[in-house]
Amino acid sequence: MTKQPGPLLAIGCEGSANKLGIGIISHDPATGKSAILANIRHTFVSPPGTGFLPKDTARHHRAYFSQLTKSALASAGITDPSTQLSCVCYTKGPGMGAPLQSVAVAARTLSLMWDLPLVGVNHCVGHIEMGREITGAENPVVLYVSGGNTQVIAYAERRYRIFGEALDIAVGNCLDRFARTLSISNDPAPGYNIELLARKSAGQKLLDLPYTVKGMDCSFSGILTAADLLAAQMNEQQEKIARGEEVNEEDRFGPEDLCFSLQETVFAMLVEITERAMAHVGSNQVLIVGGVGCNERLQEMMGQMAKERGGSVFATDERFCIDNGIMIAHAGLLAYETGFRTPLEDSTCTQRFRTDEVYVKWRD
Template sequence: MIAIGLEGSANKLGVGVILHPAKGKGEPQILSNIRHTYVSPPGEGFLPKDTAIHHRSHVATLVKRALEEAGIKLADVDCICYTKGPGMYAPLQSVAIAARTLSQLWSVPLVGVNHCVGHIEMGRAITGASNPVVLYVSGGNTQVIAYTSQRYRIFGEALDIAVGNCLDRFARTLHIPNDPAPGYNIEQLAKSGRVLLDLPYAVKGMDVSFSGILARVDELAAQMYAGTLKGVTPADLCFSLQETVFAMLVEITERAMAHVGSNQVLIVGGVGCNERVQEMMGLMARERGGSVYATDERFCIDNGIMIAHAGLLAYETGFTTSLEESTCTQRFRTDEVHVAWRDD
């Protein structure tokens, strides 16, 4: 079976085509995986309306390119998968309309996909992790997840803003460029940081909070630029912010591992590309006799292939989304999804 996946929950527009061989006959084959990113000016975030315009402007071109690169015809496509949520509503809506249009033009079934489950299933497929504790970290989500009884259960999450949003907003404070991504540029700057500043450490049971940390590091940045905070550089602030927020994530992930008896950690989502969070998580996992699994930027950053893969897994169990139900939503929790394709 072949599926085309459309992702547009934030500033990345992705289109991917995947082939699932007959059961037991091999691994999924990625036929194409194309992405186009809306980049806002330094010091600014991306607004929903501008991001939606970007997606509407590029989606038809990306679909055409994805099909050409995959070397398939319209008649080969078994289903069209799209991100139902969570995400920013205006970009989600733009892509959902595109998916509905293609479904009616091509007479191909629709499959609405949970964005978070897409990340998890793509991570499992690429890394081969069997039944890991999942740390899902991105611009809009921060969750510690484990699977049981055909559900991905959330053990802990951010109570306010996501870790990626925290990093992105601090990049705006420092006027760090948004190209290729603000979090990536913070990561590079943090590598030359030498001073570890004291920042709030807000772990509350299995949950975390990042708004107080952001407020404090913004204050320190203002003092640095005013000349009242001596001997501190922007690199030091980025280094201190990363070390603090990643330590919090390692703590709650380790607690979840202990609870479920797992020695595997799978890191997914855009922040999962960060080498420092992978390194810190690896140190913890090795002390427990375990291992960390992560993907590169082709799969950890939002992409269409993860939507195609998760959607096709659901489609193979008989699941489809009717035209009347092919809506999108900003709030679609990971644990709402019936993971019918897993029985382990």
């Protein structure tokens, strides 16, 4: 069928973790402007004290994919995808294997059903490009922080170069796992609920936790272990109080103090490595992307650092910083416009897909 003239439209399918997102975006080559036509998301929420298993998450994505796609098409006013859309974009990686596979299969089905080309997208590049589009940041140092990734990135010579990263677990994974230790609710997100608890502490008690920065790299597994030990100590205190035993008031602390101390320490580490990268590349702009980037305390701490350097911080709200389909549609359409396509036989997915593996042809 003949494609309709005018702006290019793409549908993006994201499902690398526990969020299933379908987004539709338009790019107008004549004006260079973009428009978000639909951005729908559904989250798999596991019970408190548990994480989300790949098989359960994949089952969730399979169950909701058709419903979300229909809703996105209706929201965007698309009645004939085969003529109105230009391509189908999907998350190739990185992420969890089973959820990625379920969405990749669904995206291939749409491509065949609508006779549209496929575009495989790097999840991390999707976050970066969406952040740049929404905030207008020109050439920032990017702090990418999520449940699966922690990277300090800067653009150079058609690649997003990784200057520093977590050497073990991601900062979001550290926060999520500590939420399990405290049996904090996963609804709407464990990291968000930790943030709310931390605010209740109001800085009354900053507990001593390991601080591990190595150049522009950092490590979070040690701080998680120390925080878990403090949580066990807190439980012992509560048991003593319940038995009527005395506990020194100065030694007492609660879950809000633990959450505050964990946040302050890991965010200070992130600010340090970001400032080091800014000095290295000579940039005074910081763009925070990824799910943890929604945290207002992280934005505040990064803002204080950037202000001291005469710079500025850019961040988005939960619509765009948390995994979503529109970022996959946007990054995929940028690649599509430069001639990139993913042949059906190569439309696989991978749990490990480095940010710096992508050739960023759409940037100078």
